[in-house]
Amino acid sequence: MTEFDFDVVVVGGGLAGLGCANRCAELGLKVALLERGPEERYHCNSRFSMGFVNCAFEYILGDPADLRRAIDRHTRSFAVPELANAFAMNAGVAVRWLEKQGVRLIKGGWQGGQRVMLAPPVPNRMGLNWTGRGGDVMVFRLGARLVERGGTLMRGVAARELVVENRRCTGVIATRGGETVRVDARAVLLADGGFQANLDLLRRFITPAPERLLQRNAKTGRGDGLLMAEAVGAQLRGTDRFYGHVQSIDAMNKPALWPYPVVDHPMCAGIAVTRAGKRFANEGLGGVFMANAIAAQEDPLGTIAVFDHRIWETAGKEGQRPANSLLEKGGATIHCSDTLQGLARLCCLPAEALSATVKAYNFAVEAGNLESLDPPRTDNPVNRAQAIMAPPFFAVPLCAGITYTMGGIAIDGQCRVEHIAGGVIEGLYAAGSTTGGHEGGPVAGYTGGLGKATTFGYHSGNCIGEALNRCTSRVA
Numbered sequence: 001m002t003e004f005d006f007d008v009v010v011v012g013g014g015l016a017g018l019g020c021a022n023r024c025a026e027l028g029l030k031v032a033l034l035e036r037g038p039e040e041r042y043h044c045n046s047r048f049s050m051g052f053v054n055c056a057f058e059y060i061l062g063d064p065a066d067l068r069r070a071i072d073r074h075t076r077s078f079a080v081p082e083l084a085n086a087f088a089m090n091a092g093v094a095v096r097w098l099e100k101q102g103v104r105l106i107k108g109g110w111q112g113g114q115r116v117m118l119a120p121p122v123p124n125r126m127g128l129n130w131t132g133r134g135g136d137v138m139v140f141r142l143g144a145r146l147v148e149r150g151g152t153l154m155r156g157v158a159a160r161e162l163v164v165e166n167r168r169c170t171g172v173i174a175t176r177g178g179e180t181v182r183v184d185a186r187a188v189l190l191a192d193g194g195f196q197a198n199l200d201l202l203r204r205f206i207t208p209a210p211e212r213l214l215q216r217n218a219k220t221g222r223g224d225g226l227l228m229a230e231a232v233g234a235q236l237r238g239t240d241r242f243y244g245h246v247q248s249i250d251a252m253n254k255p256a257l258w259p260y261p262v263v264d265h266p267m268c269a270g271i272a273v274t275r276a277g278k279r280f281a282n283e284g285l286g287g288v289f290m291a292n293a294i295a296a297q298e299d300p301l302g303t304i305a306v307f308d309h310r311i312w313e314t315a316g317k318e319g320q321r322p323a324n325s326l327l328e329k330g331g332a333t334i335h336c337s338d339t340l341q342g343l344a345r346l347c348c349l350p351a352e353a354l355s356a357t358v359k360a361y362n363f364a365v366e367a368g369n370l371e372s373l374d375p376p377r378t379d380n381p382v383n384r385a386q387a388i389m390a391p392p393f394f395a396v397p398l399c400a401g402i403t404y405t406m407g408g409i410a411i412d413g414q415c416r417v418e419h420i421a422g423g424v425i426e427g428l429y430a431a432g433s434t435t436g437g438h439e440g441g442p443v444a445g446y447t448g449g450l451g452k453a454t455t456f457g458y459h460s461g462n463c464i465g466e467a468l469n470r471c472t473s474r475v476a
């Protein structure tokens with residue numbers, strides 16, 4: 001077995017891991033980063049991202065008090081207060097620090113959540129377009145910066161076990177090719193990106209049929225960090241929710257149809273039904289919530305969005321990569337008929353049940369009492385409910401696209417991994433999408449994957465530095 005000795009070992013070379021590793025190296029610590037991907041341009045979600053860096057849809061460089069309120073508003077106070085505080089307090093300084101590493105940020109739009117974006121931006125096309133774009137350039141830049149600082153970046157090395165004695169973590173066992181590698185360290189950070197690509201964990205926590213979810217991600221988040229941490233007694237938190245979008249069922253086998261276009265807008269302005277022709281969830285809570293609701297169905301490939309011509313021409317055209325007309329261009333199935341009965345026939349739905357569902361929905365929209373529906377529907381300005389009355393009528397068969405898991409390893413405000421029996425596992429830290437407690441909950445509230453990875457990557461570096469007696473300017 002080959003052995004190495006470092007101050008800090010980081011598992012995962014996405015934004016969270018690279019952020020922490022760079023900050024630790026900047027503080028003068030001897031750092032190794034283990035990345036499973038062997039290629040120079042190894043895949044990870046950070047690389048595939050659209051590049052919007054926000055905090056709960058707010059301008060991430062805005063007032064921390066506003067960010068803190070937005071986290072509570074979007075998660076309905078599900079976020080652990082200590083983590084929400086750390087996010088809000090450290091977000092601005094972390095983004096400024098990221099810029100100082102040579103990561104270029106531009107204004108991506110006028111709305112709060114779009115104001116900070118990695119450059120260069122991803123083009124407004126359907127399908128996945130990541131090479132040479134903001135996330136790709138950022139990961140490359142942070143990797144190069146780590147090496148310039150004397151850090152060790154080990155690609156093709158997969159961590160598989162933590163070394164823990166008496167509740168203190170002292171290193172990682174990993175595999176490099178066929179060889180076992182042991183890396184001893186005074187602090188270990190898990191930043192392996194979540195468990196969205198691990199079908200067993202998805203079945204355990206999220207869906208009865210994980211193979212029927214669309215992997216709307218880099219497929220590198222395999223839950224290794226969660227499993228390694230759980231094996232040494234770590235607490236888990238909020239593992240039942242994921243960030244994702246509602247997509248055409250055809251995205252399951254047509255690459256041009258993911259990650260964009262999504263079907264969120266027209267579906268949330270109209271309704272989604274099961275094969276029985278009945279609504280099953282609150283469309284008013286938005287696309288992320290509905291993707292979770294679809295995933296929770298016995299058959300996640302058995303739901304259909306139903307809307308009319310007016311919705312298709314309004315909500316269908318919303319967003320930078322609109323469903324109308326990109327779904328058609330990408331070859332997605334769109335059923336269309338002048339009558340609801342005809343539409344039901346085209347998508348094999350029971351016509352009477354569909355007509356009754358639409359009638360009840362239209363009645364509630366007209367009467368302004370959407371809450372009386374079964375299941376109740378929230379009306380909100382972002383996902384405004386519109387009656388389904390103007391022919392032709394449309395139906396789009398759906399699937400749930402999973403981007404990253406919102407829950408995972410429980411950490412405290414200093415990124416230390418919590419033990420199931422209370423307290424923390426000394427020397428063990430986690431950051432980014434592998435952690436839980438920031439987002440999710442009953443409405444699958446989103447607080448931002450890149451914002452979280454930027455902030456907690458940097459913040460965990462400061463916390464580790466402080467624990468190893470390095471001078472930091474840590475906020476809160």
Ligand SMILES: Cc1cc2nc3c(=O)[nH]c(=O)nc-3n(C[C@H](O)[C@H](O)[C@H](O)COP(=O)(O)OP(=O)(O)OC[C@H]3O[C@@H](n4cnc5c(N)ncnc54)[C@H](O)[C@@H]3O)c2cc1C
Pocket residue numbers: 011012013014015016017034035036037042043044045046047048049050051052053054157158159160191192193194216217218220221222224225259403404431432433434448449450451453
């Ligand atoms: C299509 C798409 C669009 C997105 N757009 C946005 C956006 O606009 N705004 C936003 O906020 N978020 C967005 N996200 C989400 C965001 O990209 C992620 O939340 C964020 O990048 C996660 O960073 P991370 O460092 O935690 O994980 P990752 O970037 O996934 O990095 C984890 C790394 O760990 C490595 N790893 C895994 N297991 C091991 C192991 N056992 N040993 C060693 N290494 C391991 C992986 O190979 C990977 O490189 C998007 C994601 C996708 C897929």
